[in-house]
Amino acid sequence: MTDHKNSTVVRFAPSPTGNIHIGNARTALINWLYARKHGGSFILRFDDTDVARSKQEYADGIERDLQWLGINPDRIERQSARFDAYERATEQLKAEGLLYPCYETPEELERQRKQLAMRGLPPVYNRVALKYTPEDLAQFESEGRRAHWRFLLPKHDDDPFVTKRTEITWQDLVRGDQTVDLASMSDPILIREDGTWLYTLPSVVDDIDMGVTHVIRGDDHVTNTGTQIAIFRALGAEAPGFGHHNLLTTASGEGLSKRLGSLSIMALAEDHYEPMAVASLATLIGTSDAVEAVGTMHQLVDRFDISRITKSAAKFDVAELDQLNARLVHALDYASVKARLKRVGADGGEAFWEAVKGNLAKVEDASFWYAKIKDAAPVIEEEDREFIALAQELLPGEPWDETTWLQWTSALKKQSDRKGKGLFMPLRKALTGVDHGPELGPLLLLIGRENTLARLS
Ligand code: GLU
Numbered sequence: 001m002t003d004h005k006n007s008t009v010v011r012f013a014p015s016p017t018g019n020i021h022i023g024n025a026r027t028a029l030i031n032w033l034y035a036r037k038h039g040g041s042f043i044l045r046f047d048d049t050d051v052a053r054s055k056q057e058y059a060d061g062i063e064r065d066l067q068w069l070g071i072n073p074d075r076i077e078r079q080s081a082r083f084d085a086y087e088r089a090t091e092q093l094k095a096e097g098l099l100y101p102c103y104e105t106p107e108e109l110e111r112q113r114k115q116l117a118m119r120g121l122p123p124v125y126n127r128v129a130l131k132y133t134p135e136d137l138a139q140f141e142s143e144g145r146r147a148h149w150r151f152l153l154p155k156h157d158d159d160p161f162v163t164k165r166t167e168i169t170w171q172d173l174v175r176g177d178q179t180v181d182l183a184s185m186s187d188p189i190l191i192r193e194d195g196t197w198l199y200t201l202p203s204v205v206d207d208i209d210m211g212v213t214h215v216i217r218g219d220d221h222v223t224n225t226g227t228q229i230a231i232f233r234a235l236g237a238e239a240p241g242f243g244h245h246n247l248l249t250t251a252s253g254e255g256l257s258k259r260l261g262s263l264s265i266m267a268l269a270e271d272h273y274e275p276m277a278v279a280s281l282a283t284l285i286g287t288s289d290a291v292e293a294v295g296t297m298h299q300l301v302d303r304f305d306i307s308r309i310t311k312s313a314a315k316f317d318v319a320e321l322d323q324l325n326a327r328l329v330h331a332l333d334y335a336s337v338k339a340r341l342k343r344v345g346a347d348g349g350e351a352f353w354e355a356v357k358g359n360l361a362k363v364e365d366a367s368f369w370y371a372k373i374k375d376a377a378p379v380i381e382e383e384d385r386e387f388i389a390l391a392q393e394l395l396p397g398e399p400w401d402e403t404t405w406l407q408w409t410s411a412l413k414k415q416s417d418r419k420g421k422g423l424f425m426p427l428r429k430a431l432t433g434v435d436h437g438p439e440l441g442p443l444l445l446l447i448g449r450e451n452t453l454a455r456l457s
Contacts, residue, residue, distance in 0.1 A: 008040025009213045012066075012073075013203065015047045016058035019264040020065055022316055023218070023248040023256040026282040030245055031216045032071045033283065033304040034173075036297075043210055044073035048080045049197050065265035069275050070297040077210065079202050086197055089205045089235060090190075093151065098234050099190060101147035102129035103140045125150070125186035127160055149191035151201075153230055155182040168226040173216065173243030174309045180226035188227045204228050208237045216306070219244040245309045246286045251317045263316065272362040276300075277325040286314025293324040295331065326361045337363050346370035348446065355442035369438065373446045376433040378455040384426035387416055391427060392456035398449055405441035430455050 010031040014024055035042040044066065048054035059078075066073065079086075093099040104112070113123040129150070132140075140147070155166040166182040190201045207215060215225075222244045232239040248256055256263060268278055280294045287308040294300045334350040341347040346367035356369040380388050394411045396404050409427075413419055429435055431447060444452065 007213075008035055008038040009043065009211050010035045010040060010216055011043040011045045011077075011207070011210065011212050013045040013047045013206075013217075014062055015050065015053070015199075016055060016062060017050065017053040018058060019266050020062050021256050021263045021265065022268070022278065022282050023263075025065070025069060025265050025278065026248060026285075027216070027218055027245065028066055028071055029069065029279055029283045030243075030304075030306065030309075033301050034214065034216060034243075034306055035074075036301045037304065040213070041074040042071070043075045043077055043212070045077045045206060045210075046079060047199055047203070048078055049083075049086075049199065049202055051080060054080070061266060065269070068265065068269050069279050075210075077206065079206065082202070082206065082209075085205050085209060086202045089201060090149075090197075093190075093234060094149075096234070098152045099149050100129055100152060100187075101132075101137075102150050102189075103132070103136075103145050103147055104129070105145075122184060123186070124184065127152075127187065130160055146193040146195075148189050148193050150187040151190050151227070151231060151234070153182045153185060153187050153227065154234070155185075168229050170225065170229065170239070170242050173214065173241060173306050174245050175219070175222075175243075175311060178222070178225070178242075182226060182230065185226060200224060200228060201231060204231045204235065207240055208232065208235060212240050214241040214243060216243040216245065218247050219311075220247060243306055245306075246311060247313050248282075248285065248316045249313050251315050251319075253313075253315065256316070268321075272364040273321065273325050274328045274363075277321060277328050281316070281321050281324055285316060285320075286310055286312075291320065291324070293327040295328065322361055329360050329363055330358050332357065332363065337366075340364065341366055341370075348373065351442065352446055355446060356438045359438045369432075369443075372432045372434065372437070373443065376431065376455065378431070379429040379433050379435075381426065381429070384430075387412075387418060387423075387426055388430055388456050390416055391430075392453060395449065395452060395456070400445055400449060402441070402445070405444050408444075 012028040012031045014020055020028070032042050034040070044063065046054070046059050046062075048059070063076070090099065112126060116123055152160065155163045157164070163183045167179050168182060169177065169179045172178045188200055189198060191197055206212070225242055225244070229239040250256065250263075265278070269275075276295060276297070277293055279297065279300060281291060283300060283304060284291045284294075288310060289303065289305070289308050294303055334353040337353060338347060340363050341353065344364045344367045348370050352370065352373070353366065356366055359369070360366055391408075391412055394408060394415065396407050409423065412423060416423070424440065425435060428437065428440055431440065431443065431452065437443070447455075
């Protein structure tokens, strides 16, 4: 693996069992930005050893969502295509006596935990399975029990029943110096009764084979790291670097889950959010950096510093996303939105875009103003009738230009007793049918003289 030694390799490893949400996107983005910052590469690895729950449509969806965010993986891997490699690692560990069969049922394990708790001891697996005699094993087999397999953590010298404090340390890219004591941990189950692997071993095998230099993931995985470092070493490999970022919660503090459909990347895309608004928020939230709308992925690479991620959970608030989105939309030029406007039947040209963009939360909302310009039902209050009649009378003749609005309203101010809101609001409601919106001057030009006259009558 010497060819990997100097360049950064990271991976984003979702299980394709659902749509990814903004919290998963955060993990993907942090990996992506880290790779780009260090001139490294990014692997999208599908953790699909759970064949029953993994679905191709979810894998496709994850690829599509990453692309939408601006992440183009340098390499795509699937665990389901790598069972041979896991089998080899399994055989190696078994041959070295580092993977041992256990037959306890969940109920038996629960009873053991309770007994330990009663004696004030931590719930660490007691390794009794190492004491099984050939008769015990024959008995289990005859009862039709199947073994699950545990990894023998290196927390003892010669006698596995005499465990000792065994520190594993790593310098976490986010959390700094980390130390765990293997003696406080149970030997982890790597293979289930049905012969399938839990994620723990395949992940390590992949990280070794794919030359992953940095495992960057959510801090819900911190507790796996000590075990996984021990497995790297047992397989004769050097452990990679680790970074565990804080997790996002909903605004009310709940953890995000794949079931929270509204925060899925797919839903946000369908809801017409700008990818960079989502990427900016997902990246900068929960850091000591200001959360800002960053216009391009390049700029985000420059802004991003993994060590600025804070330790506590960060709240994801849709209101904040709306704000960032609006800010980005207000800065977009016509060329970059033309096709999108066309798709929603609202391509009113550059003048239209420039007139309305400052009032939009989403690009596609331009269709609202497009409709108002083309065909609004005027709203004229009883008390404004006379004033509107005067407005119709004083509407300047063509040709119109940028000064037309000022000419018109100056004349109205002079010949009516109105000014300010009392003057503008009736015009706004008559022209657009609503009491809020973009500046009326540019709108007037877009509506045109004929339509304006019609709306004032
Ligand atoms: N499939 C795991 C997850 O989605 C990957 C964890 C890791 O990055 O090691 O949580």
